[in-house]
Amino acid sequence: MVYVREFNGRAHDFGVVGVEQGTLIMYDRQTGSWWSQLVGEAVRGPMKGSKLRKLPSTMTTWGKWKQLHPDTTVYVKRSIPYNSRFTRETFARFVVGGDDGPVEAGDWVIAVEGHVAARAYPARRLAQVRVVNDTLEGAPILVFLSEDFASARVLQRAVDNRTLTFSLAENDQLKDAETGSVWDPMTGQALSGPLKGEQLQPLVSTYSLWFAWKKYRPDTVVFGEGE
Amino acid sequence: MKSMNAWKVLLVLAAVAVLAAPSVWAQRRQRPRYDASAEITVKGTVEEVRERGPEGRTRTLLVIKTDGQTLNVSLGPSSFVADSKIKFAQGDEVEVTGAKMNFRGNEMLMARTVKKGDQTLTLRDKNGRPKWSQGRRRRGGGAARGRDRSSFTWLREEGFPLNLNPELVPAEEAPLADGDMVMGIVHNGQVRAYPVNYMNGPTNEVVNDTLGGTPVAASW
Numbered sequence: 001m002v003y004v005r006e007f008n009g010r011a012h013d014f015g016v017v018g019v020e021q022g023t024l025i026m027y028d029r030q031t032g033s034w035w036s037q038l039v040g041e042a043v044r045g046p047m048k049g050s051k052l053r054k055l056p057s058t059m060t061t062w063g064k065w066k067q068l069h070p071d072t073t074v075y076v077k078r079s080i081p082y083n084s085r086f087t088r089e090t091f092a093r094f095v096v097g098g099d100d101g102p103v104e105a106g107d108w109v110i111a112v113e114g115h116v117a118a119r120a121y122p123a124r125r126l127a128q129v130r131v132v133n134d135t136l137e138g139a140p141i142l143v144f145l146s147e148d149f150a151s152a153r154v155l156q157r158a159v160d161n162r163t164l165t166f167s168l169a170e171n172d173q174l175k176d177a178e179t180g181s182v183w184d185p186m187t188g189q190a191l192s193g194p195l196k197g198e199q200l201q202p203l204v205s206t207y208s209l210w211f212a213w214k215k216y217r218p219d220t221v222v223f224g225e226g227e
Numbered sequence: 228m229k230s231m232n233a234w235k236v237l238l239v240l241a242a243v244a245v246l247a248a249p250s251v252w253a254q255r256r257q258r259p260r261y262d263a264s265a266e267i268t269v270k271g272t273v274e275e276v277r278e279r280g281p282e283g284r285t286r287t288l289l290v291i292k293t294d295g296q297t298l299n300v301s302l303g304p305s306s307f308v309a310d311s312k313i314k315f316a317q318g319d320e321v322e323v324t325g326a327k328m329n330f331r332g333n334e335m336l337m338a339r340t341v342k343k344g345d346q347t348l349t350l351r352d353k354n355g356r357p358k359w360s361q362g363r364r365r366r367g368g369g370a371a372r373g374r375d376r377s378s379f380t381w382l383r384e385e386g387f388p389l390n391l392n393p394e395l396v397p398a399e400e401a402p403l404a405d406g407d408m409v410m411g412i413v414h415n416g417q418v419r420a421y422p423v424n425y426m427n428g429p430t431n432e433v434v435n436d437t438l439g440g441t442p443v444a445a446s447w
Contacts, residue, residue, distance in 0.1 A: 011442035063405030
């Protein structure tokens, strides 16, 4: 995830303290406060209780990202010899593998928070349907998992207050039932049809292991397990 | 430093627990990957049945003769093969479907199914996932799931060194393969990709950057 690290016009520098009860703990150099990476909140120190603002980001493959954004810059760290160990296959295997059954501690979920409600979509359930038309606090949302299981997107599925219902289309795209327009879920843009050029807004979502997310938001409603 | 090495091992486990995807440090043994696009089916005769590996944890390998050539076919753990009750012996006619691959310089076939007469031994599903680890998965501890690390704690009071002043390159200079996972973000018109393979380990996990004029901390 990507957090804003600016407070009152001043940039704070973040590093790693370690792991507490299975969740990554960060610190900031300026105040020495400790922050939970999953929750985005300071848990110790002068800034305890302060929240980090999360920006929407996407886990995807380099090939797909490069195609969407040829103008992208890339973070590199030349002191580390680069090798392609973590690929879409690794991701698909770890995130999506597993049998059917109730969500377990070790399951990967894609979690979304509204103002008060929280929803989690187990990756292995998403892999079976790949598109979910859902509602969160009355707002229609779309959850999508790409064919290769490597990219997930959570978007608002409304344009000008008009709710759209999506189904899978060719080429890892989506089609809405209301107008038949074809959409690219990675950009959220309609590529053809009456709504061509329209844009769905992405929502902030988090990949997490279920046990960690459940500890943070025990009130989370899990997709596929009723209300 | 001793504590640094211990940290490395434990952070690997922690990383699996909390981050968007597990650190590759968790995969300490290099296992050949099953490439479903390299799948073929061959018919041949069993020349030899071999067991390789440490006592009690051997793997079974068939050496088969097909079309005048000798091919090594890797089945899987010997215990799993034995449990199937299908026996292989020299002279058996078999039909093997599997992925051809090169492991440590040797070409071999990783079997998905082996047919002998009217019996079929299934070793992997069509994605190449081994059948022998699926039992563990059901009990919640298998390779394809994360682990419940909720009791794990390892903290370094003084914190690890910061990752500052990130190097950035244009797309064409990035040493990435198309299938590598990245964390992509567009902010205030600026686009950036953070490759997961650069972000393993306590000094690499968090990147302090500025994007679209906003100071950001990227981590996964």
